[in-house]
Amino acid sequence: MTSNANIVYLDNNATTRVDPAVRDAMLPYLSESYANPSSPYTFARAPMLAIAQARRQVAALLSAEPEQITFTSCGTESSNTALHSALRARPGRKSIVTTSVEHPSILRYCERLESHGYNVTYLPVDRNGQLVLKELELSISDDTAIVSVMWANNETGILFPVREAAAAAHCAGALFHTDAVQACGKVTIDLSDGLIDLLSLSAHKFHGPKGVGALFARDPDLLSSYLFGGEQERGRRAGTENVPGIAGIGKAAELAGAQLREHPADIAEMRDAFEQTLSGACSCLLTGTQGARLPNTSHIVFPGVEAETLIHLLDFDHICCSSGSACASGSSEPSHVLTAMGFSRQDARSALRVSFSRFNSSHDAEFAAGRVVEAARRLSGKHRC
Numbered sequence: 001m002t003s004n005a006n007i008v009y010l011d012n013n014a015t016t017r018v019d020p021a022v023r024d025a026m027l028p029y030l031s032e033s034y035a036n037p038s039s040p041y042t043f044a045r046a047p048m049l050a051i052a053q054a055r056r057q058v059a060a061l062l063s064a065e066p067e068q069i070t071f072t073s074c075g076t077e078s079s080n081t082a083l084h085s086a087l088r089a090r091p092g093r094k095s096i097v098t099t100s101v102e103h104p105s106i107l108r109y110c111e112r113l114e115s116h117g118y119n120v121t122y123l124p125v126d127r128n129g130q131l132v133l134k135e136l137e138l139s140i141s142d143d144t145a146i147v148s149v150m151w152a153n154n155e156t157g158i159l160f161p162v163r164e165a166a167a168a169a170h171c172a173g174a175l176f177h178t179d180a181v182q183a184c185g186k187v188t189i190d191l192s193d194g195l196i197d198l199l200s201l202s203a204h205k206f207h208g209p210k211g212v213g214a215l216f217a218r219d220p221d222l223l224s225s226y227l228f229g230g231e232q233e234r235g236r237r238a239g240t241e242n243v244p245g246i247a248g249i250g251k252a253a254e255l256a257g258a259q260l261r262e263h264p265a266d267i268a269e270m271r272d273a274f275e276q277t278l279s280g281a282c283s284c285l286l287t288g289t290q291g292a293r294l295p296n297t298s299h300i301v302f303p304g305v306e307a308e309t310l311i312h313l314l315d316f317d318h319i320c321c322s323s324g325s326a327c328a329s330g331s332s333e334p335s336h337v338l339t340a341m342g343f344s345r346q347d348a349r350s351a352l353r354v355s356f357s358r359f360n361s362s363h364d365a366e367f368a369a370g371r372v373v374e375a376a377r378r379l380s381g382k383h384r385c
């Protein structure tokens with residue numbers, strides 16, 4: 001095994017480190033407390049109670065009720081189930097409105113729906129990556145079953161006006177879903193006003209384990225099962241519960257809530273220091289700074305620099321960051337988010353995403369900024385990049 005003590009991990013929008021307290025909360029269900037939570041004997045009580053506790057913890061992070069939370073296997077399953085459920089709940093309606101910058105878990109699912117005869121509108125974004133609410137309102141009709149708009153973009157960190165989008169959906173009798181996988185744990189999410197019908201989240205994006213997610217439903221009767229089998233999750237999600245994972249997402253939610261309350265500015269300070277060093281030293285373009293964005297994400301375009309090469313140079317210094325979404329890497333296609341924002345295909349290949357977490361230090365931010373500046377200068381072939 002290689003040591004990763006000197007890794008500078010700045011790819012926290014791809015996945016995050018499991019918090020040691022989360023791992024500790026999971027361990028009993030990977031060792032002595034292995035009963036099936038549905039079993040009738042006393043030995044099954046601990047795992048059953050662990051699931052109930054996790055449901056309360058996730059609900060608390062969202063200012064929601066425990067009954068509104070259904071556990072799934074990932075953010076992708078949550079979002080697929082949300083769209084599937086909405087189409088069942090509005091059977092006469094054949095249209096879906098979403099944005100062109102969603103995560104593939106929405107975009108690919110919508111493409112499937114199109115091949116099954118549904119009409120999907122993929123709303124554009126403006127040069128700043130922002131949704132134009134007027135266009136959203138105009139695209140919703142009485143044929144719209146669901147409007148799905150992400151809370152925060154995974155590549156740029158840009159936040160969308162989900163409340164306004166939800167209100168517009170409701171005006172036409174449509175349901176509203178938001179992919180909050182990137183927002184969850186990074187910005188305060190309060191669902192107590194009942195505006196949002198469906199919301200997806202995923203544990204591994206906020207220091208929980210991989211392979212467990214949750215779907216919030218304002219009205220749990222809105223949900224249509226996607227998997228058929230046992231009566232787990234009150235018949236809404238068949239399959240024996242991932243008890244260790246669920247205990248982990250619960251603990252991760254509790255810790256994320258504490259971080260947001262007690263240290264709301266720490267991560268943004270690191271990110272801002274990183275950006276300050278960068279913009280003082282080279283002519284790069286920071287994306288999304290005109291409006292609201294996630295506190296942890298820095299998205300930078302270096303005109304004339306191939307981002308893939310930049311990432312390889314940073315890798316020599318054990319700095320982990322990405323050119324956009326992890327799901328798209330390996331393909332030479334430019335980012336769909338950047339092309340939607342009007343960047344040329346060339347510039348869309350020149351973007352670096354650096355995403356921080358509470359496990360980073362200001363030293364990480366300083367070190368990375370210095371290396372990024374050096375690498376970008378080298379690749380642009382100039383003394384000043």
Ligand SMILES: *Cc1c(COP(=O)(O)O)cnc(C)c1O
Binds near residue numbers: 179
């Ligand atoms: C990571 C991510 C997902 C997918 O979550 P998984 O748990 O990996 O399926 C969905 N949406 C956004 C915005 C993401 O960043």
